[in-house]
Amino acid sequence: MPVLTTDAESETGIPKSLSNEPPSETMEEIEHTCPQPRLTLTAPAPFADESSCQCRAPHEKLTIAQARLGTPVDRPVRVYADGIFDLFHSGHARALMQAKTLFPNSYLLVGVCSDDLTHKFKGFTVMNEAERYEALRHCRYVDEVIRDAPWTLTPEFLEKHKIDFVAHDDIPYSSAGSDDVYKHIKEAGMFVPTQRTEGISTSDIITRIVRDYDVYARRNLQRGYTAKELNVSFINEKKYRFQNQVDKMKEKVKNVEERSKEFVNRVEEKSHDLIQKWEEKSREFIGNFLELFGPDGAWKQMFQERSSRMLQALSPKQSPVKKEGFLSQTPKGPEIKRSPFHQLKTQGKLSYPSHTERPISGKPAPMCLDLRKTFFVTAMCPGTKP
Numbered sequence: 001m002p003v004l005t006t007d008a009e010s011e012t013g014i015p016k017s018l019s020n021e022p023p024s025e026t027m028e029e030i031e032h033t034c035p036q037p038r039l040t041l042t043a044p045a046p047f048a049d050e051s052s053c054q055c056r057a058p059h060e061k062l063t064i065a066q067a068r069l070g071t072p073v074d075r076p077v078r079v080y081a082d083g084i085f086d087l088f089h090s091g092h093a094r095a096l097m098q099a100k101t102l103f104p105n106s107y108l109l110v111g112v113c114s115d116d117l118t119h120k121f122k123g124f125t126v127m128n129e130a131e132r133y134e135a136l137r138h139c140r141y142v143d144e145v146i147r148d149a150p151w152t153l154t155p156e157f158l159e160k161h162k163i164d165f166v167a168h169d170d171i172p173y174s175s176a177g178s179d180d181v182y183k184h185i186k187e188a189g190m191f192v193p194t195q196r197t198e199g200i201s202t203s204d205i206i207t208r209i210v211r212d213y214d215v216y217a218r219r220n221l222q223r224g225y226t227a228k229e230l231n232v233s234f235i236n237e238k239k240y241r242f243q244n245q246v247d248k249m250k251e252k253v254k255n256v257e258e259r260s261k262e263f264v265n266r267v268e269e270k271s272h273d274l275i276q277k278w279e280e281k282s283r284e285f286i287g288n289f290l291e292l293f294g295p296d297g298a299w300k301q302m303f304q305e306r307s308s309r310m311l312q313a314l315s316p317k318q319s320p321v322k323k324e325g326f327l328s329q330t331p332k333g334p335e336i337k338r339s340p341f342h343q344l345k346t347q348g349k350l351s352y353p354s355h356t357e358r359p360i361s362g363k364p365a366p367m368c369l370d371l372r373k374t375f376f377v378t379a380m381c382p383g384t385k386p
Helices: 064-069 090-100 115-121 129-137 155-160 183-187 202-211 213-222 234-293 298-314 340-346 366-380
Strands: 077-083 106-112 144-147 165-169 191-194
Touching: 077 090, 090 106, 090 165, 090 191, 106 129, 129 144, 202 213, 213 234, 234 298
Parallel strands: 077 106, 077 165, 106 144, 165 191
Antiparallel strands: none
16 A cells, blocks of 8 residues: 655645655554444444554555545544534534545544634534533544544644544635635645535524524523523513413414314214205105105005995995896896886886875875885885885
8 A cells, every 4th residue: 555755745744645665664564453433323432532543553645536445444544524513413414424424434533622712713602512522422423522623733633643534515614814724634635525504504593593582582481491591681581471471372262263163163064964864864755755645656546445445335236237138247146036016117017106296185195005015015025125
């Protein structure tokens, strides 16, 4: 593997060229004992002073192409990423993920600047340095955390931690009197760019809090924080508490409205079902009524049958009538004996005068004599008709 030559250094003292010639002095091969990437996530990443690289083997300089092809297992590519990491968020995690996955076999070191340096060069932080250190230790992509990292990387720092490459976004970072604090790293060919995550940053989060300050102040007052802890005046405290009460009342009214809407919706659904069932029952009732009492209904047929039966029971059957050589279809009943007077009448030899006719002489009319005879014959010959 190519090694550094003694004269291959930039103006800042960072090696920048490679030589394929072996060093002049012969050295016996020494096995690499560099810390290995974390394989399990059951414990947080260690600090640099707890697991500093004590490897005695020569740390050969790598190019980006060589690192992407892969290195031996005992010689991982040591990638360094630094920052403030205040209010650690998904943008920080994505940047570290990119740095970790730049090469097949990489060991990610993350440098976190102290409060003094940060307040001096950037501004006040929400989280103190201890909180920021711990946030980085519990990120799954981090293999080692370097506390109190320098604001500008020096050759001594790079050599101490045996850093191969530095990962950061490619936007020039002007600070500490420099147009770009990573300029000398880029010139040495040790800079590997990562991409920023749009829409999320520590400044954006702080802007949201400042913009909605009243909302968060009321929120914390409601959660039990005192006005003194929130640095809120007495008047503002009373105002916020009153607004919280108003919001509670609005929430109750909103809940009542939602419940009322749900109740009305349930009533509408039930009424719709009831109306539908009523319509079905009504159609069924009307159909049954028409089937029973309609023009061709069963009730009319039953009424006609009963009427015909009553008429048949009330009116006697007619006697057979001769019609040109044959009798009518009326069935014959039992023969009835007729009296001689009936026979005389049917033969036209006897006539009954009207009962209103009375002779001038005051004698009974012949009809009276005939009636007497009829009663006599009926009494003497039962079973005969006059």
